Amino acid sequence: MTSEIEEILDEVDQKFKSLKRFEVVSALPDDHHFLNNRWQTFLCGLRISKIEQETQLRKRMEQECEILETNLPNSMYVQAYESRRDLMRAVVIGLKGSPYSYGLFFFDIFFPRAYPSKPPQIFHHHNYALSKMNSSLSYSYNGNNCSVLYDGLRSTWNSKTSNVLTLLKYIQDKVLMTSEIYSKDVDKEFLLSHKAMLNFLRFAPSGFEDFVKGYFRKYSHDILLKFKGKGSSNDKNEISKMFTELYNAFEMNGSYCKHLVNVLDKDVPRPSRMSSAKNA
Numbered sequence: 001m002t003s004e005i006e007e008i009l010d011e012v013d014q015k016f017k018s019l020k021r022f023e024v025v026s027a028l029p030d031d032h033h034f035l036n037n038r039w040q041t042f043l044c045g046l047r048i049s050k051i052e053q054e055t056q057l058r059k060r061m062e063q064e065c066e067i068l069e070t071n072l073p074n075s076m077y078v079q080a081y082e083s084r085r086d087l088m089r090a091v092v093i094g095l096k097g098s099p100y101s102y103g104l105f106f107f108d109i110f111f112p113r114a115y116p117s118k119p120p121q122i123f124h125h126h127n128y129a130l131s132k133m134n135s136s137l138s139y140s141y142n143g144n145n146c147s148v149l150y151d152g153l154r155s156t157w158n159s160k161t162s163n164v165l166t167l168l169k170y171i172q173d174k175v176l177m178t179s180e181i182y183s184k185d186v187d188k189e190f191l192l193s194h195k196a197m198l199n200f201l202r203f204a205p206s207g208f209e210d211f212v213k214g215y216f217r218k219y220s221h222d223i224l225l226k227f228k229g230k231g232s233s234n235d236k237n238e239i240s241k242m243f244t245e246l247y248n249a250f251e252m253n254g255s256y257c258k259h260l261v262n263v264l265d266k267d268v269p270r271p272s273r274m275s276s277a278k279n280a
Helices: 002-018 050-071 128-133 148-156 164-175 186-202 209-225 236-252 258-263 272-278
Strands: 022-025 076-081 084-093 104-110 121-124
Touching (some): 002 209, 050 076, 186 209, 209 258
Antiparallel strands (some): 084 104
């Protein structure tokens, strides 16, 4: 039994380590938000043939792929698709120093035929917790929605200098690090951000299953240590419950977390499931 468990753990780690930050894959995810989007026949009334438009965009997308392949930071992963070069899916990791540190933010991207004259359409691939946590990331951009993210994108997009990498960096550096989008209830913000982690571990977006498993295997200890000092919280029971759920989920995902059982302050209650996990 032990050898079987070790073999499974090694496989998860090896897959995560072998992942490329940018990759063109053959499998098109059926849960992509823009899967049914298709290029329009006309380009803003300009008399350019459909073939010429698509040729121009394909050349531009080749450039985009080259930029992503050579310049993506360690905190971003992007997939493009062989059969649909107008689609991408990206994950942006929340940086340290924000309530979203170690959090995962998935985005589906669609490049219109008018790109880069028009910015790409993006959709925050959120789950229930994330949609409550950060309303500025809850809508897809279509030029009309008003939010911190999309108003900023619309105002800063430059067809000559902007690209998908600058878009992702804008999300990470400006949106996820801007105090305007943070909830005034810090404890609630903390709980929702970690609920989102738990949900993604259970239901990873298609194509990123290996990434999610490996990522939380690697950073489970860092995430649980964020609960240290939360004894002063007004939501002690909720803090305890969330810690326990993450602890158990991380252990089921292959992390060894038993040495972190006592991270919570002494006056924070521990559910019975924690004691059973501790004695496992």
